[in-house]
Amino acid sequence: MGRPKGGAGASSSSSKKPKQKQKQRGGVDFKKYKHKVGRKLPPPKNATNTEIKSKTIVLPEQSLATERAGVAVNKRGLTLRELLQQTVHYNANVRRAAMSGIKDIVVKHPTELKLHKVAMIEKLQERICDTDKVVRESLYNMLQSMIFPALKEDNAISTRSTLFLLMANILNGMTHLSIDIQLMAFRFLELVVLNFPSSFSSYAEQVFNNFVAVLSNDRINLHDRNKLNSVLSGLGHCLSLFSKATENDGTSDRQFFARHLQVHNHSARELWKYTAEEDNSGARSFAIPNLLVKLQSLVQILVNSVEVSASELCAKSAIDAQSSEALLSALHCLDIICRIFIHEVKKPHFKFSISKTQFGPDWLRSSLLIHLKNLWGVKRLFYEKGDEKFFIFNLKIAEIFLCLSEWIDNTMFPAEEFCHFVSSLFSKAKTLRNKDIMEMYLSPLITCIPGLVFNAPYESKGYLLEAFTDAFRGCKVDCKLILPYLDAVGEMLLPEKKSIWAAENDPGMLSYHDALIHELPQILLESVDKAPSVTKVVLELLLRIGQYFPTMDFENLRPFIKLFGVESSSGAVELGPFVNLPHDCQELAISCLYYFPKLLPDIIRPLASCCLSDALEPLILFRTVEILQSTYKAGNLQITEQLSFLALLIARFRVHPGHLITPGDPTKLSNWATFKSLNRLILTSLSEMGDGSLVLELMWNNLSNVIAQKPSMHNINGLFRIIVTLDAGTSKLINEDVVKLIAGYLVDASLDLSKTIEVGFQPDKTRLFQYFIKPCTIIFDKNDKVLCSTLEMLKSFVTGDDDLFSSLSNLNTPGELSCRVCVVTTILIFLCNDQKLHRKLSFGKSVIKGILDYIRHQLDSSVPNVTYEEKQKLKFAFEQLKTKALQLNCWDRSEIEGLSTTK
Structure with missing residues (x-):
């Protein structure tokens, strides 16, 4: 096989090329993008556009207030509920606006306050400890002027629970770290106590603890003491409530108060359960001793405060009102505390007695008086100053010591020096220009004088009584001090109280006795017009003096006669103010007469004139007669x-x-x-x-x-009835003048009735004539001669021979013959109707026959002055009298029937 092209070099170069990534298997789900930081992401392709485009709707007449039609809102359109919620806002300005809005709603819609006052308090009570002063002041004013008056009208159970929450916040405020909140809490306390006094008892011990704490607080510097006025004022009100509770002698009331003097967080099951076991263990009496211990601490604190304030005030050239008010409040609190301890000392020793051994007479001398002894030096500082404010300070100091005078002896304070000090205050009071101040601060001093005189040494009583009597004599009857003076006089004079005269036989002391009594009648006469409220007080005092001093010198009371009237030398009486007095004062005045017998001879005629006045009520008239009759029976008249x-x-x-x-x-x-x-x-x-x-x-x-x-x-008629009651057959009636008077009286009484003789006597007039003729018929029954003489006078009257007789008639003597005949006929008819007089009239049958003869003669004769109408009246009267004469059976019938008139 052939080698590849390029040989070995080629193969080496190809090996240096980067390896290519292997392709991923499968499809791609998401595509990754690389984005820069801060760049806005594009919307996804499948995103829905939610943008809405619209035009603005304008409603010019729409507002928050119109949306709340029928709902109470303030100026800003906020309801009460919304405003209450804003009171807890963190911003002080919002809280201020909320308080102002609440006030606005309450003023415009009073029903909101009536429906929601409890809810308002439950929400607003948290503002007691508010850090903003304006909010606290707004709450105070709202409670004072709006909420509390409405709450007092509601006696619901919810009110007590509401006050419980309110007091809890007030107690918290009293212990707040802020001095301003502390002082304001005491103002709230005073407001609650003034409006709901019963709410104080459940928190008394805690409240007094807080008073002790704030008054002894070193954080309150001397220049801030003026801020304590509200604290001292509240302390005075709380002490007054405690004093009233301790002065209650009833066991049930003491149990009630002790049952409520407990710490407020005790449960209802921990309240007092009065049983014999608790009574024996002393469990029910723990509260009052604890409170008395607190008061004992307050005495020392207040005395120290007074000493410091006195030194500062005496060093200043002028006294400011706040400092003066704070000092007076401190002295006032000391006075109440002393009276509480005195009452505790005087309590009977019961088996459950509270603090009897701890707070007794020995404690007063060894503890309380030791603290108060420093006030004696303060008194000397003020005495050297001539300003009226310093005189007022001394009055308050004297008031404190006067209530303790029973326990003060010469080892503590010289008694004679103290008596001189009090006497000088009375002398100084007469020179004060500001009478209102004098009336305000001198009254307690006057009230304490009887106790001081009673306990003072014998040699000190003289100038004390002299100063008091002189001040009493100079006090006006319309002055507010006259009532304290009269109370003090009664307490010193009357044996039923601390009479300083009971054991005194010294003529010098008795002279002040007479001098004080001598002022009373004159005050009585002046008070009738100027100060009617004083009149009753003086009369009550005079009545008690008369009861306890029957052998007094009544010359001192001689001006009392002028209350009934003044008799002039001519015998005329000018009525006094007695007839215009109120009913109860009139009753007191006539009751005094029983005890002032030596004045009665000069009072009888003025008193009778008062009784005859139309202004006097019948009950007082009858009461006067009864009083004088009782005085006569007692041998004093x-x-x-x-x-x-x-x-x-x-x-x-x-x-x-x-x-x-x-x-x-x-x-x-x-x-x-x-x-x-x-x-x-x-x-x-x-x-x-x-x-x-x-x-x-x-x-x-x-x-x-x-x-x-x-x-x-x-x-x-009344005088005749007196004669008839005493002796109807008296021979003194057989007198020509008396007989004329009786006959004239009968004529006057029958004149009006005789006018109806022809048509028949009218019943009303008949009863009235019978009332008038009644005493005369009794006289005629007992005295034949008076009857015969009266008949002769009547015959003279008929015949016209009445020169003497006519002067006795008060009415115009009838000149017409027929009128005179009808008058006498009327009298004789009624006399004949009385069965008791039939036998008596037989002695005067000749007179009656003579009257009949005279009438017949006038009818038979042709008298020119007698008209036809008169003759008809005469004839009718003749027949009437003739008929009655036949009924007497005292003469022959033929004798009467022979008297006939011509036709």
């Missing part, structure tokens, strides 16, 4: 004075009969029923005085004098 008073009432009482007698003035109500009740009451009083004839003998001069003054028919 002369019988002649009582009889004079009763006769004066009957004789001068102005009766307004109204429609009962004449139409009169329709605007004036009838008081006839009142007069009749008064008459019955007076008759009962007279019957209790003993023998009627002797009583009538004593008051006859008064009766005859008032009868001679020709009072009205009602008054004469």
Whole structure:
């Protein structure tokens, strides 16, 4: 075979060529591309184009608010729910806007608050610890002005759970790292306590712990102490609530408060279960001692704060309002704490008594007074200053020590120096220009004065009473301090309280007793117009003074007479303010009369004038008669004075009969029923005085004098009833003047009724005439001579021989013959109708026959002045009287029938 062309060289060259890649077996599925970095990939060939092209739709009238038609939104179109969600936004500006929007919705849509107030609190209570001051302030204002007022109207159970969440956040805020949030939390606490006092009891111990912590916090520098005003103000309110609870002496109320004085995170099953075992173990009394320990710590903190603040204020040239307010709040809190401890010391020693051994009288002296002793030095700092603010500080300090005066002795404080200090405060108070401040801060000092005077050394009582009496004398009746002054005076004077006079026989001390009493009547008279509320207080005090000091010098009370009126030298009485007093004050005033018997002789006439006034209510009128009658029975009123008073009432009482007698003035109500009740009451009083004839003998001069003054028919009727009750058969009635008066009274009483004699007596007028004639018929039954003399007077009246008789009639004496005849006929008819008088009238049959003869003569004769109409009246009266005369059976029938008239 031949060698290939090229030989060996060729074969070597061919071996150096690169080997070609073997072809892949099978088909190609994907084609690989090499792409550069950052280059956009082309879309796949099978990609779908999803691009949509459209035109813009413009709706100019569409807005978010219109889409929510019927839903309450704020100015920005946000609902309440959306705004509440925004209150937790991380941005403070958004939270501020949300709080403002919530307020906007509540103002414009009050129903939103009513429906969602609980939900609002549950969401907003988280803002108590908000880091933004504006948000916290907005929440405070919203709770104060909107949410809490609405929540108080709702007594639902959900309210308690809502307050539970709120208090939990407030307690968290009190322990916050931020001082501003801490102080604001105390403001929230005060707001809750003011609106929901019952919510405080469950958190009392924790709250007081936080008060101790914040007031002793060194992070609050001296220049920041003004920020503590809200803390001290809240502390004052919490202490007041605790004080009210501890002052409750009822066991059930003490159990209730102790049951709630627990930490708020205790479960309901851990609340108090009052059993005998728990009572014996002392389990139910753990809360109050714990709280008292906290209060003990607060005393030291507050005293130290007062010392520092006092030094700063005294070093300043002018006092700023915030510093002054903080100091006053601290002193106020100290005062409440001291009163709480004092009440705890004075409690009875029960077997379950709280802190009786730990907080007793010895503790007051060894612990509390030791801390308060530093205030004595503060008092000296303020005393050297002349500003009114420093005077107010001293008033508060004095108030604290006054409530502790029972436990203060000379080893602690010089008692005499303290009394001088209090006396100087009263003297300084008179020079104050700002009366409102004086009225606000001097009142507690006045209240404590009785206790100080009672416990003060004997040598110190004099200038204390002098300062107090001088201040009391200078107090205006319309000043707010007048009521505390009166309470203090009553507490010092009355034995039922701490009377300083009970064991005092020193004339110097008793002079202040008289000086205090001497001021009361003048205060009473001034208070009627200027301070009506004071009037009742003074009257109550006067009444109790009269009850406890029956032998007092009544000259000090002589101005009391002016309450009823003043009698002039001519005898006229000018009414006092008694008639215009309220009903309860009038009752007190007349009750005082029982205990002021030596004033009664000068009071009787003014008092009677008051009783006769139309302005006085009937009940007070009757009560006055009863009081004077009781005074007479007790031997403190002369019988002649009582009889004079009763006769004066009957004789001068102005009766307004109204429609009962004449139409009169329709605007004036009838008081006839009142007069009749008064008459019955007076008759009962007279019957209790003993023998009627002797009583009538004593008051006859008064009766005859008032009868001679020709009072009205009602008054004469009352006077006649007095005579009839006491002695209807008295010989004093057999007197020409008295008989004339009786006859004239009968004529006046029958004049109106006699006009109806022809047509028949009207029932109303008949009953009225019977009422008026009743006492006369009793007199006639008991006294024959008076009846006969009266009949003679009536005959004279008919015949026209009435010169003396006509002057006794109050009404116009009828001049017409027929009228006179009808009047007398009416009287005789009613006398004949009385069965008891039939025998008595037989003694006057000649007089009756004479009247009949006279009438017949007038009918038979041709008297020119008698008209036909008059003759008809005379004839009718004649027949009426003749018929009644036949019924008497006291003379022969032929004698009467022989009297006939010509036709």
